[in-house]
Amino acid sequence: MATFFFNPTSPPAKSATPSPPRFAPPHLHQFFPINISLSPRKGRIRGIRVLKESAEVETEGSGEVGVNGSTIDAVSEAPVSPPPRVSIRSKNRAEASSESSSDRFKSRNGGEKAYLVGVECKGSEDDSFGIEDSLKELAQLADTAGLLVVGSTYQKLASRNPRTYIGSGKVAEIKSAVHALDVETVIFDDELSPGQLRNLEKAFGGDVRVCDRTALILDIFNQRAATHEAALQVSLAQMEYQLPRLTKMWTHLERQSGGQVKGMGEKQIEVDKRILRTQISALRKELESVRQHRKQYRNRRLSVPVPVVSLVGYTNAGKSTLLNRLTGADVLAEDQLFATLDPTTRRVQMKNGSEFLLTDTVGFIQKLPTTLVAAFRATLEEISESSLLVHVVDISHPLSQQQIDAVDKVLKELDVELIPKLVVWNKVDKTDDPITVRKEAERQGIICISAITGDGLDEFCNAVQEKLKDSMVPVEAIVPYEKGELLNDIYRVGMVERTEYMENGTFVRAHVPLPLARVLTPLRQQVVAVH
Ligand SMILES: Nc1nc2c(ncn2[C@@H]2O[C@H](COP(=O)(O)OP(=O)(O)OP(=O)(O)O)[C@@H](O)[C@H]2O)c(=O)[nH]1
Ligand SMILES: [Mg+2]
Known part of the structure; x- marks a missing residue:
């Protein structure tokens, strides 16, 4: 599996020109792989490090759309070109929609071979779909992520195995299937604990990677994030998902060092976790500021x-x-x-x-x-x-x-x-x-x-x-003739039941949204005075 290359030592470079992610051998103190991405190995690398590099705030969307023969303003959270930092596989909507189905078919055929595993547990609330239908949906998700599903299996259990999620017999069965079918990724239909992930990878052996539904959905979201805000949200979710799974790194270090430097490995993990936590909080702050900007923009549009x-x-x-x-x-x-x-x-x-x-x-x-x-x-x-x-x-x-x-x-x-x-x-x-x-x-x-x-x-x-x-407030108001725009607003966003021309303005009885009802409050009092 291609891996995330997250550089804990690089400072967040807000305005730096994003450089394309490079596939580089992990240096223990600079990069470490986080084993959750599902991108096929060849040339498909995505990096959390680069996710941070572009902090420019999304530009406002505008546009015109014709509705019922008229041309009106569109209110849009504009889909912008995908941030270059997300993934080299991500594409914007225009690209995605212009991609022909035959192209997608080719890419799927060339995709990593995946094997799906489901578990039905007695009395579990999450099983309303039934295991077979849930697996069908998982296959659709895998297909969306660009993987090639070559087989699947499921097991009905009284309770999940805390070590390997499934029973040891099933582990052995899947192991022979994945080796016979040359499977690269085994995807479980439910969220696995970090320990279960690790134990299953060990049990299947070789290069076989194990991931769960959550990682698969995160991967799809990562590919599809087309705005800066979406990219930030996805990378935050990915980091939060990775944090407890950094123990994986220990196995990695252990393997590299032949199990000799346990203390060193543990220390490094603590450092890495701390850095990841810092990055998570920086990301949260950045997300908050993007969010504030969007809110202001929306408020302006929705005056x-x-x-x-x-x-x-x-x-x-x-x-x-x-x-x-x-x-x-x-x-x-x-x-x-x-x-x-x-x-x-x-x-x-x-x-x-x-x-x-x-x-x-x-x-x-x-x-x-x-x-x-x-x-x-x-x-x-x-x-x-x-x-x-x-x-x-x-x-x-x-x-x-x-x-x-x-x-x-x-x-x-x-x-x-x-x-x-x-x-x-x-x-x-x-x-x-x-x-x-x-x-x-x-x-x-x-x-x-x-x-x-x-x-x-x-x-x-x-x-x-x-x-x-139902969500509107009934009002009666006299709108002075010089405030014609207000009457237009009532017609446009409310539901008018009666109007009558009076000496001092137009009497109107309508249902209007609460904010407009507030604007009309002084004029409503006038009605009371008239009656
Ligand atoms: N036959 C039929 N197909 C429909 C209809 N509405 C949508 N579709 C198809 O259903 C598929 C999904 O439609 P979308 O509009 O992308 O669905 P969505 O709810 O926006 O999906 P997400 O963005 O993934 O949440 C597309 O292939 C549509 O062409 C319908 O009324 N009839
Ligand atoms: Mg949609």
Whole structure:
């Protein structure tokens, strides 16, 4: 496996021109390999060291998108060119989307051979998908990461083995399979402890590397991070993942020194851990400042309180396709897991003139590592600041109910359960029996759409408006004639129920977002005086 080359001695060089990562033999006091990257060996190296080198703050996005025949401003967390520091394999969205499927096929064929291992444990909460389906999803993840899956196995256990996660018989079985199939990486479907990783690597022997679902997801995120903030978040999550696993380094030193300098190795690990901790805290600070910048930028853009609606859902449910369809945006949408990492916001203008902002977010997945949820908390704040969550469900997926449960679980972790939610069943065109699906949706009061064909989108927008009304405040105000813009704002972001021309202005009864209701407070008092 290619390894991370993290240079604990190099100071964070904020404005330094990033140099391409070099494959160099690890020098004990300068570089050490951290054995979690899944990049195929040849020429695919990614480095945390270079992740730190570019600290320029992301530039503001702007653009024009046409909606319903009109041209309006786009509010965008602009996808910028990928930071050169992330990975030599990372590519920006344009590159990713322009890459032909045959190219990807070639790269997969040339990818590292991987073997998958799952465990089903009695009474485990995490097993709602069933072991075979969970392994299928793991294979999709491996494929997304560019690996070539050559085999898989699973074991049903009463309890996990604390040393090797699976039983010793299974370890022996996998060992012969990986040697027969010339496997380079064995991927476990659940998070392994550092000790289990080490013991399994020892047991399989040779060059066989062991990693878990978390490392695989981190690797995909690393490849896909296209903005500075996403790159920072991913590298923070990677460092946090690596910290307890630095004990791996001990094995490495032990091997190099023939087991003679145990004391030396231990000392070095302590030093390395301390340095990694320092880097983690520097990264957190940098992330905070990028985040503040984004917040200011967002606040500036959102000076008029247009309600924000966030699309949430399982990865591959069709969130980006829906955003593209409704707003004419060109967010990468493809049949791959975690196509989207960075939030993108666009304005949706309804036929009746009212507007809302629609934000596309990173997809969720079952067994989402807590470190990753925590690292992406800042990005996911978009969600916590929205007036409405639209939970996009791929209703054609055989495990749609399990996916719904997994999404609800993450939303609970994010503490956003109080935000009103609208569930939509997407990909209804792909289901075996769309008529029955629609009937069931109607019975449950759920909107059925096809983001691909555009079916049900008018109904969807109306439902969004209705739901948004729940989050708005009813107001009655007299808007003076000289404050025509304010009346426009009420029409644009609120829902007007009645207007009447009065001597001193326009009387309006409407539901408006809370910030606008605050602006209208003095005018509301005027109504009281009139009545
Ligand atoms: N048949 C059909 N396919 C759809 C529909 N909506 C989306 N898709 C396809 O589903 C795949 C995933 O769509 P995306 O929009 O990338 O999904 P996403 O939810 O943004 O996925 P992530 O960014 O990975 O979380 C793409 O191949 C889309 O073309 C639909 O209504 N019908
Ligand atoms: Mg997406």
